[in-house]
Amino acid sequence: MSDVLVNVERKDVPLRFEDLENEAQKHLDKNVFDYEQSGAGIEETLRSNREAFSNWKIVPRVMRDVSTVSLHTTINGQSIPAPILLAPVGMQGISHPDGELASAAASAKYEVPFIASTVSSYTLEEIAEANGNGKRWFQLYYPNNVEIAKSFVKRAEIAGYEAIVITVDMPLIGNRERDRSNQYSPFLLGAGKANYAADPVFQEYLAAKPGAAVLDEMLQTFYRPGLNWEDMKPIRDAVDLPIYLKGILHPDDAEEAVKHGIDGIVVSNHGGRQLDGCIATLDALPLIKERVKDKLPILLDSGVRSGPDIFKALALGADAVLLGRPFLYGLTIAGQSGVEQVIQNVLHDLKTTMSLSGIKSIQEINANAIRKTYR
Numbered sequence: 375m376s377d378v379l380v381n382v383e384r385k386d387v388p389l390r391f392e393d394l395e396n397e398a399q400k401h402l403d404k405n406v407f408d409y410e411q412s413g414a415g416i417e418e419t420l421r422s423n424r425e426a427f428s429n430w431k432i433v434p435r436v437m438r439d440v441s442t443v444s445l446h447t448t449i450n451g452q453s454i455p456a457p458i459l460l461a462p463v464g465m466q467g468i469s470h471p472d473g474e475l476a477s478a479a480a481s482a483k484y485e486v487p488f489i490a491s492t493v494s495s496y497t498l499e500e501i502a503e504a505n506g507n508g509k510r511w512f513q514l515y516y517p518n519n520v521e522i523a524k525s526f527v528k529r530a531e532i533a534g535y536e537a538i539v540i541t542v543d544m545p546l547i548g549n550r551e552r553d554r555s556n557q558y559s560p561f562l563l564g565a566g567k568a569n570y571a572a573d574p575v576f577q578e579y580l581a582a583k584p585g586a587a588v589l590d591e592m593l594q595t596f597y598r599p600g601l602n603w604e605d606m607k608p609i610r611d612a613v614d615l616p617i618y619l620k621g622i623l624h625p626d627d628a629e630e631a632v633k634h635g636i637d638g639i640v641v642s643n644h645g646g647r648q649l650d651g652c653i654a655t656l657d658a659l660p661l662i663k664e665r666v667k668d669k670l671p672i673l674l675d676s677g678v679r680s681g682p683d684i685f686k687a688l689a690l691g692a693d694a695v696l697l698g699r700p701f702l703y704g705l706t707i708a709g710q711s712g713v714e715q716v717i718q719n720v721l722h723d724l725k726t727t728m729s730l731s732g733i734k735s736i737q738e739i740n741a742n743a744i745r746k747t748y749r
């Protein structure tokens with residue numbers, strides 16, 4: 375790890391997020407870039423995510439012997455080299471032909487857990503193979519057919535995924551105005567159907583309907599607007615894996631998660647892609663932490679771009695963060711190497727941030743190290 379941190383040799387992927395985004399834009403068709411970069415509605419949530427990070431400032435300590443700084447941490451007993459995971463991002467094949475195979479291989483190199491989306495461009499088994507001895511979790515968009523849901527998570531368990539992340543903020547798609555103006559949806563074009571097409575239970579369901587097409591039937595069963603707490607039980611019974619809920623923003627829901635024996639939550643607003651005008655994740659975090667305390671691990675995403683961002687999230691109670699668009703843009707620009715460079719840059723930035731803040735370990739980061747300012 376220390377070699378990796380000092381040896382930032384490759385330079386084809388820009389360091390700063392804005393440059394990364396601009397460079398990625400050059401590699402993509404307008405519709406694809408808009409799909410990835412945009413948020414729902416007038417993009418207030420998208421902007422708020424960043425503003426929230428800017429409203430908190432680190433108050434460094436000095437002369438604290440930072441000759442050795444460790445990024446290592448654990449989540450539910452799972453050891454990880456840094457408090458970072460790669461967020462579930464669907465249909466990565468529209469960004470780069472190698473898609474999830476490249477990002478899963480890159481994450482394995484750094485032992486950063488890779489969270490594979492239900493709507494990935496490759497099957498979860500193919501992604502597992504590319505991830506090899508790496509750490510991987512599976513994200514479930516809970517289908518409106520519980521047998522298919524169970525089949526997905528069982529396949530994930532067999533393929534070596536170590537946790538299930540159920541995304542709960544998508545009973546339907548957000549009002550993505552840019553995609554609607556462009557009349558573009560990779561989902562409707564079938565870019566995320568690999569896991570469905572390969573699923574034995576889905577295939578049986580298809581066979582029972584002569585003439586049915588994979589994509590049409592997937593679209594029929596994809597959304598589960600009735601999703602509720604009782605739906606957790608079949609998943610719990612199907613697999614022996616920890617269950618995380620992604621898309622929690624209200625302290626009451628965090629408390630419900632504890633009551634229902636959920637193993638962890640991801641404080642997320644889906645990178646501003648679902649509900650517009652909604653609370654920034656960093657603003658939601660302190661009340662959630664106050665309510666659930668240490669009863670379950672809290673992960674956070676949406677707007678995490680740098681080492682200082684990660685530091686602030688951890689100071690306010692997160693145990694780890696998920697990187698979304700930054701690694702997706704790295705993938706777009708340079709495939710596996712691009713994702714590796716983004717991970718490397720973020721690790722380097724986090725280590726620098728900790729050292730300059732007088733903090734030697736992840737466990738030492740707390741609210742004493744930051745202060746809210748108003749701009």
Ligand SMILES: Cc1cc2nc3c(=O)[nH]c(=O)nc-3n(C[C@H](O)[C@H](O)[C@H](O)COP(=O)(O)O)c2cc1C
Pocket residue numbers: 409410411461462463464465491492493513541620642643644645646647675676677678696697698699700
């Ligand atoms: C292009 C794109 C596709 C995404 N696909 C999924 C998905 O399949 N499942 C999911 O739970 N979240 C998905 N997300 C949300 C991410 O997991 C994560 O919450 C979000 O990217 C965090 O915001 P940030 O990228 O601005 O940091 C997607 C996000 C983007 C940008």
